[in-house]
Amino acid sequence: MKYLIVFSSLHGTTEKAAHHICEYFKNDVELVDLYNEAPLRELEIYDVIIIGVSIHLSSIQRQVKQFLKTNLDILLTKKVGLFLCCMNEGELAKEQFNKAFPSELREHSIANGLFGGELLFSQMNFLEQQIIQKVKGISSDITNLNENSIKAFATKFL
Numbered sequence: 001m002k003y004l005i006v007f008s009s010l011h012g013t014t015e016k017a018a019h020h021i022c023e024y025f026k027n028d029v030e031l032v033d034l035y036n037e038a039p040l041r042e043l044e045i046y047d048v049i050i051i052g053v054s055i056h057l058s059s060i061q062r063q064v065k066q067f068l069k070t071n072l073d074i075l076l077t078k079k080v081g082l083f084l085c086c087m088n089e090g091e092l093a094k095e096q097f098n099k100a101f102p103s104e105l106r107e108h109s110i111a112n113g114l115f116g117g118e119l120l121f122s123q124m125n126f127l128e129q130q131i132i133q134k135v136k137g138i139s140s141d142i143t144n145l146n147e148n149s150i151k152a153f154a155t156k157f158l
């Protein structure tokens with residue numbers, strides 16, 4: 001089985017979650033950073049494709065939107081996993097997940113994961129720090145990444 005994890009991560013949390021998923025796989029896993037690397041072309045060679053993204057200001061990164069749009073047909077022929085990192089919880093997090101990924105893919109996927117998120121002030125620019133301080137009323141790092149959800153997600157592919 002050939003595994004691919006594609007992700008987009010602005011401050012490193014989704015990337016961290018992608019690496020944690022890898023730790024559960026004995027097989028070789030290829031990791032591709034959609035935010036910083038050129039778009040992938042050869043998806044045919046993979047059996048399992050996992051896609052991870054984060055929410056910033058209610059939206060996912062455009063590189064992932066483009067990847068999903070361009071590759072939807074081939075993704076529907078693969079074993080797929082979808083995961084989201086965000087700070088909202090409960091229904092709000094589910095709504096963001098449903099908005100992030102097309103319904104056909106959500107219904108086709110083997111695992112859909114909500115992993116929580118982190119607010120890392122050292123990684124934010126000045127404007128982001130101002131927004132988070134105003135909206136959340138905090139000014140220090142918060143880590144709320146759910147390891148149990150990551151494990152439950154990864155084990156569905158073993």
Ligand SMILES: Cc1cc2nc3c(=O)[nH]c(=O)nc-3n(C[C@H](O)[C@H](O)[C@H](O)COP(=O)(O)O)c2cc1C
Nearest residue numbers: 009010011012013014054057058086087088117118
């Ligand atoms: C400027 C900013 C805006 C954010 N907006 C949202 C949001 O609209 N909804 C949400 O659930 N989380 C929001 N978050 C939290 C991020 O989803 C969280 O920090 C996540 O872990 C980021 O993952 P990344 O580092 O992989 O991009 C926001 C974070 C920042 C810094």
